[in-house]
Amino acid sequence: MPSDTTSRDTLISIRNVEKHFGKVTALNGVSVDIREGEFFSLLGPSGCGKTTLLRMISGFEMPSAGDIHIGGEDMSEVPPNLRPTNMVFQSYAIFPHLTVAENVGYGLKKQRLAKAELAARVDEALALVDLDGYGTREPHALSGGQRQRVALARALIMKPKVLLLDEPLSALDKKLREAMQSELRHLQRTVGITFVLVTHDQEEALTMSDRIAVMFDGRISQLDTPEGIYKKPADQRVASFIGVMNFLPAQVTSASDRTLGIDVAALGKLSCPQDDRFAKGDKLKVGIRPEMLTIVYDGEKAEKNSVPAKVADIAYYGDMTYYDVVFGDGSHSASVSMRNTAGRPILPIGAMTRIRWGPESIVLLED
């Protein structure tokens, strides 16, 4: 579970930052505060400006407009080598002419430590990433996962205020990536340093982060906890980027001080808490997650919030089954996921059934 960081102080403050590469606008007015000690992710599709934002925090790119403060200090005149940040590069950037120990100790060389102390610090950093005894290895004799750990150790040994990671897991295979995800999360809690992770993998962002900034087209569309982003996506793009979301067209039929009455295609009329974004007559989209829809089996009581539907397709995942169902008149469909527990036979394609939903699990999204 993500740790509670809401009460912590702001460490990185990014204000109205823009970046233009010639005619290309990579960032278009980004403002965000990153807190001390949190695991923060920048999530978004390819080309949305995640790397550009990260490189600005590290100092490799300068904002075209706006400013960045780290620990209260204006960074506009501070070069990368003097910033309290360290980076784990996507390609790991392990120095090929140095051994693992020399790589890890690279940044400490300047401090002119005694040989024994340097060696001790390097060993400590290697132990932190489970690479005890790899010090004398040459980088080319390492696997991808091991290189990644060397890159981590090399950055962490500097005891930075912020560790920046640009898609550090994207080069690893699925198994290793999942193992490294929990390891990174664990590491972050052990060292207590602020991590800023760039990723385009929504699952990775959800499982690892305290907070996520979802970016599209050089802007932050939503900034929230993983749960907030998953349960209450701010708009349709965020909703469809994070997990699977069913969208159904709807219209506001009544708006009072406290409730909003809407008519949802296929599901029918329902009432939601009041929402400023909508007025009577507005068209909107209703979003509902597949796991919030349930198949009503024979023998179970048909409840109020349920509608008839037909199974159009099935995908069996062992523990789960995903159904594509078509509602009533056939013009709307949705994806439903069901845990395969006892007493829930898998329905065949073409089977007629009922789908139940909970009004509280519905998200209203602007059209």
Place this chain on the structure above:
Amino acid sequence: MAEAASKQRKRPALRFLSPNEWRGLALISPALGYAVLMLAAPLLLVFLLSMWTQNYLDLDTTLTFANYREAITDPLYRLLMIRSIIISGIVTVVTVILAYPVAYFVAFYGGPRKSMWLLLITIPFWTSYLIRIFLWKVILGYNGVVNSSLLGLGLIEEPLTIILYNANAVVITLAHAWAPFAILPIYVALSRIDTSLLEAARDLGDGPVRRFFRVTLPLSMSGVVAATLIVFIPTVGDYVTPRLLGGTNGLMIANMIQIQFGKANNAPLGSALAVSAMVIVASISIAYVLLNRRFLKSRG
């Protein structure tokens, strides 16, 4: 699978090379043949010749090391050999030091016009080497460009004589002539450096100077080593430049070899000098490569 295996077994014993290997051999054979004919054969002949003896017009073909004894012990030959190595060493150092910044500029700041820069670097080759030497004569001479400019500016009272017909002139001319050969391998090594490595060094606290000595230079050493050898090996044996610009104090070993083959009519001694020079240059080069071997290993 089984079919492939049986095919392998059926391969005739005579065909010890696979079709691919034959193709490779066919591709290199013209160059190989040419090299054998034009390099290995004359070299063997020179070896043989160096162990014979010249008796006026006849060649005594009994094998002897007497020529080598003379080549190594005679003070004049020794002086010329040492001078050749020193001049060539200076040329190499000057050339590589001047070439490095040029290669660095093209590799990191060449932008989209890299190939234009590389083309410009080869411009000196568009004229013959001999013409370039004569041009240097015009530039460096008693009444040459350098002297008349300096005189005209009132910087000197009399024309400088230290820039022509001596070792300085040889160094200047050779360094200019070989600069492109030094620039290219250094450029290649520099442009192969992954920029994220340079950023990583910066990220870990290095300023531009420290980063250069800790990352850029070590990672481009393969190019520096190649450039050094490319300049050093041929310039030790350079003949034209010292002949035309070196005066008497700028003569090098190749000039003496030519004299032995020509005026002195002692081809065996000339051959012995040539072989000695070759062995010395090869030893120096090998020692140099061994000293730098940690920079030259291939990296995964």
